[in-house]
Amino acid sequence: MDAGEILDELSREVRELSLGCTGEVARIEGPPDPLRFLREFVLPNRPCIITNAIDHWAALRLWSNSYLCAQLADYSVSCHFTPDGRADAVVEAAVESDLLGLGYENGDGGQEGGGIAEGDARGLVFASALVEVLPFPEALNHVLRSSRECSVAYLQQQNNCFPLEFSALSDDADGDIGWASQALGCKPEAVNLWIGTQDSVTSFHKDHYENLYAVVSGEKHFTLLPPTDVHRMYVKKYPIAHYERTDSGSLVLKHDDPTSWVPWVSVDPSLKDSDLQTAKSQYPRYFEGPPAFECSLRAGELLYLPSLWFHHVRQTPDTEGRTIALNYWYDMQFDMKYAYFNLVESLTASSSVSETISKHSNS
């Protein structure tokens, strides 16, 4: 049996035993008993949507745009700008590639990666947003006008921003999820506020946290794959680039100098039909394997997103044009399950399982 077959069997078996094969995410009525939540979801690393868990939050009723601007009139917040709504994502570099000068030729990206393949497609980079600190009303204005501006704005500072940058809103939502804190035996390490539109998409990645993700307004659409599917994600090292603003106000990609590299998932599950055929031939294990877990969260619903699950997130705005969410990151346990995950990652990297089978063309 080769590594690919063993890993495919893992993908199948974890669905048959525990996660289900249909790609549906369990729904439970909350708030759950902490013991049950720990036993039935955290222990088996199984996501679920919890209803009736945040109904008491004033945020659900209060957070109109005008209320937010009034409360945060004098606050400055970190606003993330990209040309296309894809921050921390693998994108094709601009045609003026001398702007990037990424030195793919010398292959020095291979030196630190512990066997992770370099992105084999010339011209693909991992692009970070431009972050500008702006008065909240101005930032919100950029978010809401995203589709009419030459750049997309997203409030998504993931550094415990809710109690820090948005402290004026602290009374409107809980500082932790009580039953989750009881179950996990700690308070959240970070609570982050997200305000965006349909123009912003979060690319596939995983976090080293147990995550409770609450939607306050609008809808969030999650595509989830378990950590046991890491060999289906085609994690490769991409050179890091970041957006800068030119004098004319438009955004351009600049590579880090000296070039640094980050391992990132190559698969994008939200491609246009015209790009899908190429992706299917490049990433067959993703597209031919068991279906991803798909779910949509409405306002007032909470997702338990288990540690190390790959997630890709899209959003639908409410009638005021934005989607608002809060997420709670709790420390995960670095235990036997994590050691097993690292083994599977090593096995993927040391075999040819996750190599693309055809070169990407820029056509």
Place this chain on the structure above:
Amino acid sequence: MDAGEILDELSREVRELSLGCTGEVARIEGPPDPLRFLREFVLPNRPCIITNAIDHWAALRLWSNSYLCAQLADYSVSCHFTPDGRADAVVEAAVESDLLGLGYENGDGGQEGGGIAEGDARGLVFASALVEVLPFPEALNHVLRSSRECSVAYLQQQNNCFPLEFSALSDDADGDIGWASQALGCKPEAVNLWIGTQDSVTSFHKDHYENLYAVVSGEKHFTLLPPTDVHRMYVKKYPIAHYERTDSGSLVLKHDDPTSWVPWVSVDPSLKDSDLQTAKSQYPRYFEGPPAFECSLRAGELLYLPSLWFHHVRQTPDTEGRTIALNYWYDMQFDMKYAYFNLVESLTASSSVSETISKHSNS
């Protein structure tokens, strides 16, 4: 990186992250909070010894030999006999090998094993005890006289025997471990009583249960290895044989006809010094890897033995010449961790990791 290196790294990492590197088993004062027990031990699959958890059991004070014989005077119980105290263990077959006629030559043991190597040492078999149902006082007498008889007796029927064969003792110990039932969300699947002496040893094996193991009298000595060490256990398929009693009363090994095979751990951690050198060259991954977890349980102490942990058990009798224990088997979760374990088992079987490096000789 080859499979052996990846698996050795797993062994090391799980100790560094979670289990500790010294081979010590955590001790906590009980009874623990069910949430804490679930989070700190069951979730990470980490053993612990719990004190003050069964102090209220009348069994601890009442279970003298005379009390047991009085309570169970009219009860029949299943008594396990072997010549040497090793039941369900890999043993060398008797010299009269035509008694066994095990057909090693035809290699048909390989047909069902999913890649598990056959025991390569001619003459080794998996030996099951002879089980005889006897009045309790007579059975206890055999147990106590083990070292003076030509066979060793062990009360160890693992089929929920405590409420079944020993129902007269039900009031003396709990039918379940309350906080464990709360944590695990169910009652035990089986509760087993064990009465033995220093002459009985339980060979390395794993159970598909969460196990709570309480010592009532005497001491139990556990050698434990986590499921992540499966590649160090040299699991091979051995032909099954069982002891039968001859007309003269002595025990002889008879093979199952047709031959059936069972995968079993080859390593024995309790060898005499004279056999140790051979074992070290046969099973280097066991003897050269990180140390096993060793612990001794005294009367009144409880071991949480997590699902799938390999365990080898010896015992020291009390002043009345016996060791008494009760164990509670709770259903385990067949979840992501179990799927990971199966992957590691497949990887071990499909590589040469667990092959012995020299043939065993009978000298």
